[in-house]
Amino acid sequence: MASGESRFTGKVGVCIATSGPGAVHLLNGLYDARLDHRPVVAIVGQQARSAIGSHYQQDLDLQSLFKDVAGAYIETASVPAQVPHLIDRAFRIAQAERRVTCVILPNDLQLEPMVEPSREHGMTHSGVGIELSPVVPSLDALQRAAGVLNAGEKVAILVGAGALGATDAVLATAEKLKAGIAKALLGKAAVPDDVSFCTGSIGLLGTKASWDLMQDCDTLLMVGSGFPYTEFLPKPGQARGVQIDIDPGMLGLRYPMDVNLVGDAAATLEALLPLLEPKFADEWRAAIEANVSESWQEARDSALIEASPINPQRVASELSERLPENCIVTADSGTTTVWYARHLRFRRGMMGSVSGTLATMGCAIPYAIAAKFAHPDRPAIALVGDGAMQMNGITELVTIAKYWKRWADPRLIVMVLNNRELAYVTWEERIQAGDPKWPASQDLPDLPYAEIAKLMGLGGRRVSEPEEVGAAWDEALAADRPYILDMVTDPNVPPLPPHITFEQARGFAGAVASGDPEGGNIVKSTARALLGTLLPTPKGR
Secondary structure (H helix, E strand, O other), rough: OOOHHHHHOOOOOOEEEEOOOOHHHHHHHHHHHOOOOOOEEEEEEOOOOOOOOOOOOOOOHHHHOOOOOOOOEEEEEEOHHHHHHHHHHHHHHHHOOOOOEEEEEEHHOOOOOOOOOOOOOOOOOOOOOOOOOOOOOHHHHHHHHHHHHHHHHOEEEEEOOOHHOOOOHHHHHHHHHOOEEEEEEHHHHHHOOOOEEEEEEEEOOHHHHHHHHEEEEEHHHEEEOOOOOOOHHOOOOOOEEEEEEEOOOOOOOOOOOOOEEEEHHHHHHHHHHOOOOOOOHHHHHHHHHHHHHHHHHHHHHHOOOOOOOOOHHHHEEEHOOOOOOOEEEEEOOOHHHHHHHHOOOOOOOOOEEOOOOOOOOOOHHHHHHHHHHOOHHHHHHHHEEEEHHHHHHHHHHHHHHHHHHHHHOOEEEEEEEEEEEEEEEEHHHHHOOOOOOOHHHHHHHOOOOOHHHHOOOOOOEEEOOOHHHHHHHHHHHHOOOEEEEEOOOOOOOOOOOOOOOOOHHHHHHHHHHHOOOOHHHHHHHHHHHHHHOOOOOOOOO
16 A cells, blocks of 8 residues: 555655564565555664563564665664654655665663654764756757657557656656557556557567567667567667666666667657657558457457456446546556456546556555545555455455545545456466466356445445446446456456467467466467467368
8 A cells, every 4th residue: 555655656665563573565566666666765663672682572684574675775763863863864764765675673662752863972963855857867868869750651659657756757858759659558548548649568468569569660768667578679770779767777778779868758859859859650540540449449449359257358348438527547557457458448637557567466456446545536446366355455454444434526436347356477487388277276266246345334246247337337437436347357368468378379389288277268268369460270170
């Protein structure tokens, strides 16, 4: 939730835990924040100072435990006069560096009264807050970047989370350069999906339009993105590049850029715009827009393919047509992330997030709860797989039931893709390793999620027919309380990347041939059509 709050407010998130296991339980969420550059302060307890190092109950070496995740700043308080300095500095570093910090407070120290530090030697005095100003590169650096962008004829822009506050500047830059815009997963809300030259998501979860954009461009502008999968970027040497990022450590990591600019995305693009020459690449822009239109049509067509019982793509597609204004959408890690990335058409003002770099399960509902506390007047929607729902989602419903009446708009919809399987991992094994599904590892029990929610005073509905999907979304979006949609979906609809390599196709075919227990159902699905474009059809079939 602290990671989620920072995503939807831009402010420092805070979480508090007790000593020992309480502190340990924070680690996954803190790593989620750290890897996605979210500012979070963790305040954790510790055993009494006299017991530290004595093999006492719940006496852990928290300094060592948190060193990696909160390495920007982690300190243990020893006297009351020290605490203001530690808290203030932890906040400032977290905010300024977009990092995780940690302050450890032994429990006997917590019981002592607050003491202002004296003016003695060795004492430190602290103040609250920090004022941050947008960083803009020098004119010389901007001119070099403009030179690269002006020389290109087919410009592609890739935006990430760092561009979330730079929508207008990104669009103005793209218009001047006649560029197409692809979006990394955490940058989905940076550019509205109704922009005709926005190709949507890129990468394993992306669109063919984004793939084509990167394969055909001669110039790449990356803004606020650490997108990791270089195989989806232009081939090295194919394109000249410019990258903008507020963090110098994220520059030049993915592509051999000609110019790397340290700067705030919006401020840097605004300073760069006057130096850019208008392009008249009408043929390039027309090709991009045609690819975008085709990708959206393919997404809609794939959502209507028959499945047993419900195609999970249809669930996302029907939601996309009904997304409320200013809604906040979160998605868990798994196939829900794929359908979130490919099928939801975000409009201006909407927000959304996933666990980007850590890709941890169990994040979507805590994100959505944090979003409701940060923006109680906005509807929130969490897209969750049944694996994540069984991991911690059901217990998160307890939190929703406790607090929802405080929210001005009570709508928090949890949609569960109930496919009785850890489906994304199954598909990874099939495609990457050529291994068949391993039921002992992948199968999940079928739980009545909507009925469980009703026991807590929430709304709920189980949906097992494709024709009911749209009506179920309408019912949930009109409800006067949080609502759980239990969507019974087909695990055999493949979340394949937009460009299938021969190695991936061969691995998939090998998994089916190796006796995958779902082999017959898979071949009947869209996977058969995809394989048909890559592998020769055996004689006699």
